[in-house]
Amino acid sequence: MIPAAFEYSHATSVEEASKLLDKYGEDAKVLAGGHSLIPLMRLRLAQPKALVDINGIKGLENIEVKGSKLHVGALARHVDINNSHVVKDNLPILAEVAGEVGDNQVRNMGTMGGVVAHADAAGDYPTIALMLDAEVVTNKRTIQAKDFFKDLFTTPLAVNEIVTEVVFPVANGPHKYIKFRRRLFDWAIVGAAAQKMNGGWRIGLTNVGPTPVRAKAVEDALHSGAKVEEAAQHASDGLDPSGDLRASPEYKKHLARVLTRRAIEQAG
Amino acid sequence: MKHKVATTVNGHPQEHEVEPRLLLVHYLRDVVGLTGTHIGCDTSQCGACTILVDGKAVKSCTMFAVQAEGKNLTTIEGLAHDGQLHPLQQAFWDEHGLQCGYCTPGFIMAAAYLLAQNPNPTDDDIRKGLEGNLCRCTGYVNIIKSVKSAAAMMGGATEKAGERAAAAKRS
Incomplete structure (x- = not known):
């Protein structure tokens, strides 16, 4: 279908983009990779009055390490995160996750900032950001990941606020992300991530609720010496996933437990 | 506007x-x-x-x-130049990489990108590289054959060009 009409403007700086967003107010959307937004517009599930294209803003695609932090610019594409030696050396789980988002064509366009700001429950980066206590940096402030993913497609971003980068801790110990799906290019029916960091485990889950989930009960059980198999049983503690076309709530909880066990066992 | x-x-x-x-x-x-x-x-x-x-x-x-x-x-x-099909087009033809042909332009362009990144892909690389394309006729087997065949043709073409250049230098 053809999207509803909108006004288009192309920003060359974050300040300019923010001013344009101010001008259009609630009815405007930021256009980054566009691979969630444009499909929604084509189905007319989204009908923004204006798009502010930020693809021309220089520097937002940078990926670099500063001290013990990995800074990933909002316009870093999945393909670049997947291929980046900086990411592979400093946070290999993120490079691997980037290679599992969508397909080649999607990875050539889709961005870190877009995925995070869209806050889809089935997004993969939000899980990694949440479980590693990443920070979402905007043109106005720095927001902790745990305060960022508030609800389904809901973040604290103001109308004129733009994600500029996501800052992750460096972690290159054992790790694994398992994205369970029926078709290679598809969303996760459920995803489970395990990362060893500072002597403990961080465990995250994708698509088992309106936001990503950090499986603290599993982390605590592992910390107190529980066997992996026993600890993974706690992955579904407190979960209340909604069913969808692909899986019932019970099946998602089952997958959370099984995939968590596999992710920890296969972490390398 | x-x-x-x-x-x-x-x-x-x-x-x-x-x-x-x-x-x-x-x-x-x-x-x-x-x-x-x-x-x-x-x-x-x-x-x-x-x-x-x-x-x-x-x-x-x-x-x-x-x-x-x-x-x-x-x-x-x-893709085609001077009436000469691109190796991918020729290979899809030779290996029956299409039936109805509707998805073929997309497959060929995705495969062109794949071969530019990885000139010598394995079957698995091709499957993964073409994950963003759907075909409802072929069952994909002949598409994978076509891409492999094109890779060989394109590699072969470069080698031959290299040999010719080397021969030209010697003479």
Whole structure:
């Protein structure tokens, strides 16, 4: 279908983009990779009055390490995160996750900032950001990941606020992300991530609720010496996933437990 | 309000005034008049509309024409030269990599990107590289054969060119 009409403007700086967003107010959307937004517009599930294209803003695609932090610019594409030696050396789980988002064509366009700001429950980066206590940096402030993913497609971003980068801790110990799906290019029916960091485990889950989930009960059980198999049983503690076309709530909880066990066992 | 968009399509400069909501695939088909790029779905999944934007495979249904300002676009029409099919086109023909042919332009463009990244792919690399394209006829087996055959042809062509160059140097 053809999207509803909108006004288009192309920003060359974050300040300019923010001013344009101010001008259009609630009815405007930021256009980054566009691979969630444009499909929604084509189905007319989204009908923004204006798009502010930020693809021309220089520097937002940078990926670099500063001290013990990995800074990933909002316009870093999945393909670049997947291929980046900086990411592979400093946070290999993120490079691997980037290679599992969508397909080649999607990875050539889709961005870190877009995925995070869209806050889809089935997004993969939000899980990694949440479980590693990443920070979402905007043109106005720095927001902790745990305060960022508030609800389904809901973040604290103001109308004129733009994600500029996501800052992750460096972690290159054992790790694994398992994205369970029926078709290679598809969303996760459920995803489970395990990362060893500072002597403990961080465990995250994708698509088992309106936001990503950090499986603290599993982390605590592992910390107190529980066997992996026993600890993974706690992955579904407190979960209340909604069913969808692909899986019932019970099946998602089952997958959370099984995939968590596999992710920890296969972490390398 | 209409916006000016200037692109290069298959080596030819193009300049048009377009509505912002015009999708790149509609621009190519309806404005530039190149109908080789197909539309197979409405959900960015099928890959029939795949083209190269500055050398990168992109689904042209998931980009607005205005975003292509200043970009170099290659569509299926841009592959053959002087009446000579591109090795991928020839290989899809030889290996029966198509039946109805609707998805073929997208597969060939996605495969062109794949071979540019990885000139010698394994079957698994090809399956993974073409995950963004759907075919409802072939069962994919002959598509994979076609891409392998094209890879061999293209590798072979480079070697032969290299040999000729080396021979030319010797003489």
